[in-house]
Amino acid sequence: MSLDTSTAAGRPAAAQERLYGVCDYYDAESLLTEGERRVLGRLRSFLDEKARPLLADYWERGEFPDQLARPLVDLDLMEPAELTADGPTRGIYQGFRIFELARTDASLATFYTAQAGLFRTAIRVGASPEQQAEWMPKVIDFSLKxxxxxxxxxxxxxxxxxxxxxxxxxxxxxxxxxxxxxxxxxxxxxxxxxxxxxxxxxxxxxxxxxxxxxxxxxxxxxxxxxxxxxxxxxxxxxxxxxxxxxxxxxxxxxFRDVAAMLRAMRSDVAWIATGIQAGAFEAALRYVTERQQFGRPLGSFQLVQEKLARMLGNVTSALSLVVRLTEQQARGIYRDQDSALAKMQTSLLMRETVALAREVVGGNGITLESDVARFHADAEAVYSYEGTHEINALIVGRALTGESAFTR
Structure with missing residues (x-):
């Protein structure tokens, strides 16, 4: 898989060496520090070398590869010591951590964010200061799951x-x-x-x-x-x-206190939806550059290239949206309609992206061998959890009009 960034994106070819390459077309990765990139690089190596070879088999069996759980925790991703010397980890790092997991597998991302996102948010928002002092260190090191x-x-x-x-x-x-x-x-x-x-x-x-x-x-x-x-x-x-x-x-x-938790957690799911798109797009791009049809690479056909361009546009739009939301939340701005809009829109884009990926891979897109089938199926769960499309749309609509359209 290659992309001539010197001509297609106006960047030097060395840009291909970035961690996220073509799926991060506008280089949101540049917002990360070198230390954050190193930690994410270690996660990438673990996922590629240890996790990815197991995924198709365990997906088909409907089981979690328990042998990955402890090594994933031992990577020290939640609050890495090398990043927290001057304070807690930044939101942009936390977002890309989710993105990295999800572009490999939606279940792995969901597994990790169940602790690092949902449960940690429950303690951070719901616990008293005394309870937080007791429990939060255990949440971070996974001694309290x-x-x-x-x-x-x-x-x-x-x-x-x-x-x-x-x-x-x-x-x-x-x-x-x-x-x-x-x-x-x-x-x-x-x-x-x-x-x-x-x-x-x-x-x-x-x-x-x-x-x-x-x-x-x-x-x-x-x-x-x-x-x-x-x-x-x-x-x-x-x-x-x-x-x-x-x-x-x-x-x-x-329930107002519960809503405050959901407000924070929906942004995590938007990052998952964005990572799934990146994984599906990358898998499809690999396939069409390797697959031959009618004596030519599949990626040389106009209709295939049009679908690739749409997928990249979706990934880029979603990544831009979640990065901007994360920057806003880092300034302490948490609004229901913001996280709802991000979850709603990234999930819509995700649904189209994984469908396009399955299309360009053809019949092989329904087998686990290409990875596309796994992303295509898993996207349906992410589309619904942490607020369906309709619920998130009504949250945004209420903010726009001042009128609640929820059924009473």
Whole structure:
């Protein structure tokens, strides 16, 4: 695979040596520091050498390659020591970390961000300062593994009003939880489940860290998935589960507090959607430069080149969007409509990009050998989670018009 950047992009040919090359056409990578690029380069090597050879087999089996979990943690990606000497890692690095994972595999990105994004955000936003001081270092080094347990069997998009898992304050000052959660990725290997439940006393949503092996907790693997097959999703049943008040996230006292978490986490999913596009585009580009048809490289045909150009345009648009959103959030600007717009638009672009990639690879685009089939299938899950297209569109529409169109 090659691209003459001296003529096609106005950059010297040496630009091909960048970490992200052609899929980062406008060189957003230049916003990274050298140290950040080194850490991401180590992640790239691990993914290419250790993870990629396993993906097709484990995707088809519907299993997670557990042998990758500890080495991935040992890469020290969340707050790398070499980057945090002068403070916490920057948002742009965190975004590209997700991008790198997702351009290799959506399940690996989802697995890692379950801890580094969802669970960490639950602690950062929902825990009291004292709880954060105790738990956050363990979250960062993965000695306390957790998952975000919000979605329920009968409530996804309507979770704000439809959340039915209950929390009852007992006479001993502890809590009793009853209900069910569904689609909880990584629950089977977590230490605790961040469970959101409605307080029967005041009707408000509260959050609890529940020991995965506590009496009354039952986990069932969800079978029969056609997307994110590597990621293990669970159906969780909570039957009279007792939780001490010390394990309640003390800063979560209404769904408004949960919404603050979602506002931050949707930007992570937008980065995943962007990385999936990059992976699908790169796989398609490799294929058409190697495949011969009618005695010519497949990439020499006009219709194929038009599809490649559209894919690159989508990737470039999505990457520009998430980079700008990340820069805005780094300045402390977090708005529901901003993360919703990013998730909505990058997911739309992702859907088209993976479809175009499958088209140019032809019949081989439905086999796992080319990688394109995996991206094509996994994109459907990412399109729906962390807010469907319609829900995110209504969040943006509400901000534009001042009128809520949500069903009451």
């Amino acid at each position: 957790g998952v975000f347990s919000l979605t329920e069997p009968e409530s996804g998009s309507d979770i704000a009003g439809g959340l039915s898992t209950t929390a009852r304050l007992d006479s001993d000052g502890g809590w009793v939880l009853d209900g069910a959660k569904r689609w909880i990725g990584g629950a089977a290997t977590a230490d605790v489940l961040a469970v959101f439940a409605r307080d029967v006393a005041d009707g408000q949503v509260k959050a609890f860290l529940v020991d995965r092996e506590a009496p009354g907790v039952t986990l069932e693997k969800i079978h029969g998935k056609t997307a994110l097959r590597i990621m293990q999703n669970a159906h969780i049943t909570l039957d009279g589960v007792r939780v001490p008040d010390s394990m309640r996230l003390h800063n979560v006292n209404s």
